[in-house]
Amino acid sequence: MPATDAPKNPPQKAVPTPLVSLRDIHLSFGANEVLKGISLDVLPGQVVSIIGPSGSGKSSLLRCITGLLRPQLGTITVGATRVDRLRHEAELIALRRRVGFVFQQYNLFPHLSVLDNLVLGPVRVNGRPRDEAEHQARELLQRVGLAHKAAAYPGELSGGQQQRVAIARALAMQPELILFDEVTSALDPETVGEVLTVIRELAEDGMTCVLVTHEMRFAAEVSDEVVFTEAGRVVEQGPAARLFGNPQQERTRAFLRRALGASLGSQSYAPDNKVVALPIDRFRFAI
Amino acid sequence: MAHDTHHPGTGQDAPLWPWLAAAVAALLGLAAWTQFSASPPVALQQLAKWLPTLLLGLGANIGISVLAMALGTVAGLLIGALSLSTLAPVRGATRLYVQVFRNAPVLVLVYFSTYVFPFELQLHHWRLPFPDWIKVVLGLALPASANVAEIFRGAVQSIPSAQWEAAQSLALSRRDIFRLVVLPQCVRRMLPPWMNLYASITMATSLASLVGVHDVVDAAQIASNTVSRTDFTALIYASLLLLFFAYCYPIARATQALEARHARH
Numbered sequence: 001m002p003a004t005d006a007p008k009n010p011p012q013k014a015v016p017t018p019l020v021s022l023r024d025i026h027l028s029f030g031a032n033e034v035l036k037g038i039s040l041d042v043l044p045g046q047v048v049s050i051i052g053p054s055g056s057g058k059s060s061l062l063r064c065i066t067g068l069l070r071p072q073l074g075t076i077t078v079g080a081t082r083v084d085r086l087r088h089e090a091e092l093i094a095l096r097r098r099v100g101f102v103f104q105q106y107n108l109f110p111h112l113s114v115l116d117n118l119v120l121g122p123v124r125v126n127g128r129p130r131d132e133a134e135h136q137a138r139e140l141l142q143r144v145g146l147a148h149k150a151a152a153y154p155g156e157l158s159g160g161q162q163q164r165v166a167i168a169r170a171l172a173m174q175p176e177l178i179l180f181d182e183v184t185s186a187l188d189p190e191t192v193g194e195v196l197t198v199i200r201e202l203a204e205d206g207m208t209c210v211l212v213t214h215e216m217r218f219a220a221e222v223s224d225e226v227v228f229t230e231a232g233r234v235v236e237q238g239p240a241a242r243l244f245g246n247p248q249q250e251r252t253r254a255f256l257r258r259a260l261g262a263s264l265g266s267q268s269y270a271p272d273n274k275v276v277a278l279p280i281d282r283f284r285f286a287i
Numbered sequence: 288m289a290h291d292t293h294h295p296g297t298g299q300d301a302p303l304w305p306w307l308a309a310a311v312a313a314l315l316g317l318a319a320w321t322q323f324s325a326s327p328p329v330a331l332q333q334l335a336k337w338l339p340t341l342l343l344g345l346g347a348n349i350g351i352s353v354l355a356m357a358l359g360t361v362a363g364l365l366i367g368a369l370s371l372s373t374l375a376p377v378r379g380a381t382r383l384y385v386q387v388f389r390n391a392p393v394l395v396l397v398y399f400s401t402y403v404f405p406f407e408l409q410l411h412h413w414r415l416p417f418p419d420w421i422k423v424v425l426g427l428a429l430p431a432s433a434n435v436a437e438i439f440r441g442a443v444q445s446i447p448s449a450q451w452e453a454a455q456s457l458a459l460s461r462r463d464i465f466r467l468v469v470l471p472q473c474v475r476r477m478l479p480p481w482m483n484l485y486a487s488i489t490m491a492t493s494l495a496s497l498v499g500v501h502d503v504v505d506a507a508q509i510a511s512n513t514v515s516r517t518d519f520t521a522l523i524y525a526s527l528l529l530l531f532f533a534y535c536y537p538i539a540r541a542t543q544a545l546e547a548r549h550a551r552h
Contacts, residue, residue, distance in 0.1 A: 068452060089460060096458035107453035111471045120467065121457035173457060 019044045019079060019177055019208050020065060026073035027060055027232075034060050035071065036232035042177070042225075047209045049219035049240070052229040053255065058212040059104075061229075062179045065210070066099045067092045079176070097125060100170030100178035104185050106162040108154035114141065114165050115150040118172045126173065133172070140168040144198050160191025167198050178202070180211040216259045220244045228252050309532060313525055330519045334526060337510040341523070344503030345530055351420060351502070352489040355427035359488070360481070362428065363435025370440045381436065388433035393426075393491045400426035401498040423495045431488050438480045442473035475549055482542040486535045493531070503527060 020042035027035040034057040042048045050058045063069040064076055067083050076083035078095060086092050108117050118137035122128045141147045144164040154162055163183055170178050180199065184192045196218050203209055203222045213219050219226055220240050227237040228249075236249045247253045370381035388396070400422045408415040446469050454464040496505035507527050511520040 066456060068455060092455075093458045093460060096456055099456075101453075101456035103449065103453060103456075105449055107449045109450065109453070109468055109472075111475060121459065124463055124467065125458045169457070 016043050018042055018077075019046075020210065021077040022061070022065070022074065023076075024074040025061070025064060025071045025076065027057070027064060027069060027071040034232055035064070037074070038229065038232070038234055040227060040234070040237075042208060042210055044176075044208055045206045046224045047203045047211065047222050048225045048227065049211045049213055049223040050227045050229060051213065051216065051219055051255075051259070052235075056229045057232045058229060059181050062101070062181050062210065062212055065179060066101055067095055068101075093125070097173060098176045100173055100175035102163070102166050102170050102178065102180045102183050104182040106154070106159070106166045106186075108162055108166055108169070110154050112153075113150070114146070114152050114154065114157070117154070117165060118169050121169070121173045137168070137172055140171050141165075143171075143201075144168045145194070158191055159187045160194045163187060163191075163195045164198055167195070167202075171202075177208045177210070180209060180213070182212050182214065184213070184215055214259070216244070216256065228255065230255070305532075305536065309529060313529065316521065316525060330516060330522050333510075333514045333516070333519050334522055337506075337514075337523065338526075340506045340510065341503055341526065341530065344501065344506035345534070347420065347500065347502045348489065348492040348495065349534070351424055351427065351492045351495060351500070352485065354424045355431055355492075356485050356488055358424065358428040359431025360435050362432035364439055366432060367436035367439030367443075370436060371443060385433045385436050388429045389437065391430065393430055394494050394497070396429050397423055397426035397491075397494050397498060400429070419498050420495065420500045423492070423498060423500055427488055427491055431484060434484050435481065438477050438484070439473065442476040443469060445476060446472050479542045479546045479549070482538055482545070486538045486542075489535055489538075490531060503530065 018041040020040070022038055022040040025035050025038040026033070038057075038061060040048070040061075050061065052058055060069055064071050065078065065083065067086055071084060074084065078099060081091075081095055083095060086095060108114075109120070112120065115134060115137055118140060119130065119133045122133040122136065123130055138147060138150060141150055144167060146161060146164055146168070149157060149161065149165070154165065157165065163186075167178075167183075183199070184195055187195060192215070196215065199209065199211070200218075200222055209222075211219065211223070223240040225237065226240045226243040228235045228243065228247075228251075230251060236243060236247060236252045238248075243252070244256065247256060366381050366384060369377050370385065372378055372381075401419060404417055404422050404425065407417050450468055450472070451464060454468045459467070492502065493504045495502045496508065499505075504527065507523045510523055514520075
């Protein structure tokens with residue numbers, strides 16, 4: 001794990017090696033240029049949020065990191081892996097074992113029970129014994145407050161519950177990094193809070209997270225670093241406090257004015273009072 | 288096998304009226320004939336006498352339908368898989384096969400297979416007889432395979448690409464994605480149309496009598512000619528209707544039950 005390299009470096013001045021590093025990413029779908037030279041670093045244990053108007057290529061960026069999309073230009077590094085150079089399925093599989101992905105539309109497997117959704121990857125990909133994988137899956141379900149739904153099928157769950165299962169499914173692979181692609185956008189306001197609570201706890205536990213989100217307040221709260229993108233370019237990026245508190249670019253200010261205004265008007269997710277109490281046992285990944 | 292129409296969840300919405308209607312119609316028909324012919328028991332006695340022959344004939348129909356469907360399913364899945372090939376000529380060939388055999392009248396295919404295939408096969412000095420009922424099986428398996436191929440292709444393509452993405456993100460191999468994520472969902476989607484297809488293939492087995500197979504229709508014709516009574520002829524064809532109905536209706540009900548369950552999950 002990259003984080004363990006840290007002690008070798010002198011503690012003060014060390015610049016930690018980024019876990020994810022994007023350099024000058026260009027991605028087009030036919031004539032439509034979606035990403036026009038994006039660069040971005042994510043340090044181990046960091047939470048980085050990508051915000052910006054719809055259609056600015058945020059989701060495509062996440063898909064590039066896990067090799068679901070291949071940029072025409074630029075380099076992507078995850079740990080020691082040059083993602084943009086991966087060609088063979090086995091290489092992509094090795095990468096994806098380390099990178100979790102949570103989708104806007106949950107994308108659970110409808111023909112499998114909740115438990116089997118969580119067990120499939122660890123057993124088939126990581127070759128873990130089934131009972132061990134099931135044990136871990138139940139722990140994860142407990143963690144996201146859905147221990148009682150292990151035998152249910154995705155179609156029987158609410159959106160918020162499905163999304164929490166999807167997060168647990170990503171966690172079951174014990175990734176170094178999780179990518180969240182607008183994971184609350186398909187949820188009704190009632191259930192947004194329960195999903196954000198789970199992500200917040202992951203962040204607190206030191207999981208490296210990259211979030212594409214429209215939940216500005218949440219991004220401000222959990223992120224170490226915020227990136228504002230528009231039309232395939234990074235407009236501004238910096239620590240959450242600065243980007244939200246004192247944005248430098250007029251374009252960022254305008255966007256935040258509208259986004260924060262809108263999220264004030266809509267149902268807020270009220271982190272402290274309404275969410276299910278989750279067991280906050282420290283969750284560690286043994287790799 | 289398919290007779291368990293009373294699924295726990297669908298017990299109350301499985302209406303009995305088609306059965307009742309059929310029984311009442313049969314009784315009314317019988318009563319009418321009783322009025323005019325004034326010899327009620329004879330037709331019934333004859334029917335009782337011929338019933339074993341009819342059932343034996345029906346056995347031939349069911350056997351042919353099961354074999355044709357089994358053959359058609361295996362061939363259809365193969366052709367359906369080829370129709371998803373990345374090679375354009377392969378796709379084109381399977382398209383042609385599917386279109387030709389889906390759009391051909393079944394009777395034509397039955398005659399086609401009867402007269403195209405020889406009545407025996409010569410392998411070195413072995414002579415394998417190639418009886419008509421096997422030709423009927425082949426004749427019915429042709430449209431069955433074309434339909435199964437189409438059902439399979441449709442099912443695979445109806446699985447959203449997001450399922451592929453999700454499975455890829457879990458680091459599953461393409462093989463595993465197909466085997467563990469896509470195919471199981473396809474089976475669920477394919478089952479109702481597949482059962483519909485089986486029911487229509489079963490009904491199409493009644494064409495077997497036209498090429499000399501001793502099936503239930505053939506048995507009814509022989510019975511009708513032998514007894515040679517108008518009331519008996521009406522009765523025996525009514526019984527034929529009832530027999531096919533009794534076999535196919537539960538399949539249709541089970542299909543509906545499956546579709547309802549599919550809609551819930």
